[in-house]
Amino acid sequence: MVRNLGVLVATFCFLLGFAVGDWNILNHKRKNGLQISLKNYCEAWRMNVELHNIKDFKVVPEECVEYIKKYMTSTQYTIDSERTIDESRVYISTSCTFKKDGKDAWIFDIDDTLVSTVPYYKKNGVWGEKLNLTSLEEWMKKGKATALDHTLKLFNELKAQGVQIFLVSSRRETLRSATVDNLVDVGYFGWTSLFLRNSENENKNVQQYKAGVRQDLINKGYQVWGVVGDQWSSIEGIPSAIRTFKLPNPLYYVA
Template sequence: MAINLGFLLVISSLLLSLSSADWNILNQKKGKYGLQITLKNYCESWRMNVELHNIRDFEVVPEECVDYIGKYMTSTQYKVDSERTIDECTVYLSTSCGLKKDGADAWIFDIDDTLLSTVPYYKKNGYGGRKLNSTSLEEWMKQGKAPALEHSLKLFNQLKGLGVQIILVSSRKECLRSATIDNLVDVGYHGWKSLILRDENDENKDIQKYKADVRKQLANNGYRIWGILGYQWSSIEGLPTPKRSFKLPNPLYYVA
């Protein structure tokens, strides 16, 4: 009896080990619903749930998805996804915005990965697979070499042509103002109404509160905020809300 019991325990242990191995995505086995799960499926699902704001507060991209995320951020699909966002902004402007053209119509843009791309930085730093080094990122920003996101530049110029006041609200620190302005102008952005960066009083606030407080002040100053274009949920959540908000894709990092 003891021998039989021992044999059963060994078999059970082996079966449990095999069952656990089946769940390793790198083995590309079937999921619990009988679907064939590949690494690409898994990473695409992870990316989509980041955009849906189901996955939050992550510090790094899952190790097995770093290559996938890198390919996505440099792919035609990323450009198409971003351009579709801009197309929706354009439809909204043409159908639902009753612009007064009295100097109080406003639109808010974020900067990083909204107007300027940080992909060149992340390309050299693991496409989100390493924990963000803020000092390293700021040193890269000081170089002022971030390229423009052409789809956003198109919307920027369209809004400027309509007489909308363009307000740039970034979580960048005030010490980066000069480098940020030079970078923006060098790649084609000019004519914004104001550029708001975090000063010493804002550095201890979480990003969502900081940006919501900025919107509150703008509203108190009489601006009608018709829309926001940003790359993180923290750019568009919180009160007061604009009439519409639009989020660009960005699975590289999370800003609370």
């Protein structure tokens, strides 16, 4: 009975919203005769970013800034990310036969993988703006990035299984101490090595730099079971890991 009422109200709202709301608010673009709402348009943009069909974008399209801001602070973003981590957990429990010889390795990105930069975007209101590295690094120095709880949980599970954890970030070497403080402060400790960008690798793009780190680890005898990152540049490139897991991130693009 109450369920039926729910269905009725939902249907009524849907139709009413369509009749009155969509007509005015959402009728943003038309194409091939299809009525396309702004939400349709921005959702397609986000999906194609995650499919890696859209590359190298410098900013979120102006008309989708509100939509992306809403997504990045939504339950959906949390659930999407949790599912990514859950899938890596399924892979670990079903397919990883750790050798426990000190050479089992797992790689994590830092920003928007271990910790969130959303507080930076919130504080500075820069959702639709081109990345200002000076301002971002100033914020990073303060060490206020918050943990992404689902990744922290996975981090601890891997640690408990004796897996060596490598953090490979495109943050610069000058941020080492602030980064370590921030990570420890929100609960991350016990990693094996933290790789940051320095004068030796700053001439490479991020994908080359991160693939180079994987190559070094493999040369040292590590088995890289997995990588978790929010950018395709953390995941693509050769050598790869056995499995890779891409967290959603439509907020910025690192080539």
